[in-house]
Amino acid sequence: MIYTIAGVGLLFLLFVAVLLIRTMRYTRHHGEKNRLVPGDFDIDEAAERLSEAISYETVSSQSSKDFNEDAFLQMHRFLENAFPHIHRKLAKEIINDYSLLYTWPGKNQALKPGMYTCHIDVVPVEPGTEKDWKHPPFEGKIAEGYIWGRGAMDVQGGVLAIMEAVEHLLESGFEPERTIYLGFGHDEEIDGHKGAYAIGKLLEERNVELEFLLDEGTPIVHEILPDLPNPVALVAVAEKGYLSLELSTIAEGGHSSVPQGLTSIAVLSEAIHKLENNPIKGKVDGLVKRTMEAIGPQMPLPYRVVMANLWLFGGLVKRELDRMPATKAAMSTTIATTIFESGIKENVLPTQARAIVNFRIHPNDTIDSVKEHVEKAINDPRIEIMELHGSINPSLVSDVEQPAYKLLRKTIKKVFPEVVVAPSLMVGATDARHYSGLTSNIYRFLPLRADESDLDRVHGTNERLSKHNYHEMIFFYSQLIKRSAGSLEKYA
Numbered sequence: 001m002i003y004t005i006a007g008v009g010l011l012f013l014l015f016v017a018v019l020l021i022r023t024m025r026y027t028r029h030h031g032e033k034n035r036l037v038p039g040d041f042d043i044d045e046a047a048e049r050l051s052e053a054i055s056y057e058t059v060s061s062q063s064s065k066d067f068n069e070d071a072f073l074q075m076h077r078f079l080e081n082a083f084p085h086i087h088r089k090l091a092k093e094i095i096n097d098y099s100l101l102y103t104w105p106g107k108n109q110a111l112k113p114g115m116y117t118c119h120i121d122v123v124p125v126e127p128g129t130e131k132d133w134k135h136p137p138f139e140g141k142i143a144e145g146y147i148w149g150r151g152a153m154d155v156q157g158g159v160l161a162i163m164e165a166v167e168h169l170l171e172s173g174f175e176p177e178r179t180i181y182l183g184f185g186h187d188e189e190i191d192g193h194k195g196a197y198a199i200g201k202l203l204e205e206r207n208v209e210l211e212f213l214l215d216e217g218t219p220i221v222h223e224i225l226p227d228l229p230n231p232v233a234l235v236a237v238a239e240k241g242y243l244s245l246e247l248s249t250i251a252e253g254g255h256s257s258v259p260q261g262l263t264s265i266a267v268l269s270e271a272i273h274k275l276e277n278n279p280i281k282g283k284v285d286g287l288v289k290r291t292m293e294a295i296g297p298q299m300p301l302p303y304r305v306v307m308a309n310l311w312l313f314g315g316l317v318k319r320e321l322d323r324m325p326a327t328k329a330a331m332s333t334t335i336a337t338t339i340f341e342s343g344i345k346e347n348v349l350p351t352q353a354r355a356i357v358n359f360r361i362h363p364n365d366t367i368d369s370v371k372e373h374v375e376k377a378i379n380d381p382r383i384e385i386m387e388l389h390g391s392i393n394p395s396l397v398s399d400v401e402q403p404a405y406k407l408l409r410k411t412i413k414k415v416f417p418e419v420v421v422a423p424s425l426m427v428g429a430t431d432a433r434h435y436s437g438l439t440s441n442i443y444r445f446l447p448l449r450a451d452e453s454d455l456d457r458v459h460g461t462n463e464r465l466s467k468h469n470y471h472e473m474i475f476f477y478s479q480l481i482k483r484s485a486g487s488l489e490k491y492a
């Protein structure tokens with residue numbers, strides 16, 4: 001008996017030691033010191049230029065009658081006047097009338113080009129909310145330390161910050177070793193088909209192979225976890241796919257006074273019930289694990305014990321992540337029934353019922369595997385399943401061991417020393433997917449600081465960007481573009 005207790009005690013001690021050693025090896029690394037101070041750059045003038053860009057209502061629209069052509073052409077003219085060096089030194093091409101592609105030729109043709117992308121269109125202001133804006137959405141008012149207006153965050157701020165950075169580099173006489181492309185689509189907020197897709201196809205036709213591509217994407221989030229003091233720069237290395245399925249069924253009609261078994265509504269409801277109760281399970285693996293590995297070392301000790309020992313606590317962590325919709329969505333393919341239609345009159349048995357179910361596909365799954373899951377979960381010959389137009393598989397997961405990612409990470413740490421950099425998954429769609437034929441090193445990141453309330457401003461009311469953050473953004477892009485324009489060997 002004593003022997004057994006001693007044995008258990010020893011095992012327990014061993015177990016604790018393993019946990020502690022793993023946790024210690026998993027310690028915080030501190031941010032790089034000697035933060036670079038943005039130089040003599042005139043941020044007030046830059047803010048004025050962003051303000052003017054916001055004043056052009058470059059709203060993307062599905063219907064051509066609502067499309068404000070003048071706004072896009074005025075924007076082009078404005079960019080030409082505001083950034084004279086770029087328009088003298090870089091080749092500009094206009095794609096499908098409104099999108100822009102700039103080529104900054106490099107001196108060394110042996111290096112593959114790099115590309116920076118964003119979009120010049122914005123979403124409309126929801127009718128009826130205009131009065132809720134502190135400053136009119138298309139005035140570009142500079143007040144209280146912010147530049148206000150639609151597009152300040154998504155993403156005129158990004159377009160202009162890239163342009164400011166390149167203009168500044170040109171002014172200082174900088175010449176890139178590798179060719180740098182700047183691509184600004186004009187319809188990202190719809191589907192990016194006339195803009196980014198066309199730019200991507202054009203470069204593919206020219207046999208361009210990129211070393212890397214940086215698109216807008218996830219921001220630097222503040223107060224993301226209650227026990228994490230540092231902001232987190234999320235760099236999306238993948239984005240989810242998209243699929244909508246129509247489920248339908250046909251049943252006997254007739255008078256509601258003489259029902260014949262289940263109605264079409266009942267049959268379809270049962271199918272949807274089965275599907276929604278059979279979610280596609282997520283896993284704490286691959287990308288989720290990488291995100292946690294990046295954030296974990298900065299967390300207080302008890303969390304570090306858990307995160308350093310996922311071999312043991314994986315199940316617990318998964319249950320925790322499953323409880324929050326945002327983390328659950330980052331971990332698995334989501335299923336949402338968004339449309340249900342049936343019935344025409346209260347005393348008529350409906351002959352048909354149809355529903356649409358929308359899926360956001362995690363990189364662990366594919367369109368085909370999701371369809372297979374749906375068929376299996378429903379398993380009912382009375383239900384017809386049809387794929388709707390517009391589905392797309394999830395993107396590849398870009399490699400975080402690539403020199404381009406390491407450079408990106410290093411530059412973020414230089415400009416924002418207090419942040420933790422973590423690879424992440426983009427749950428929405430961006431233009432980046434249209435460039436997948438050009439490189440497998442695609443990263444989606446915008447050096448924009450945002451807390452939870454700021455995230456509501458994107459596509460919402462009172463969108464704004466602080467002047468200080470805008471200064472950081474310009475500085476970030478100038479550092480990154482400069483470093484990425486040469487050989488990346490030292491980051492390998």
Ligand SMILES: [Zn+2]
Binds near residue numbers: 119154216
């Ligand atoms: Zn955007």
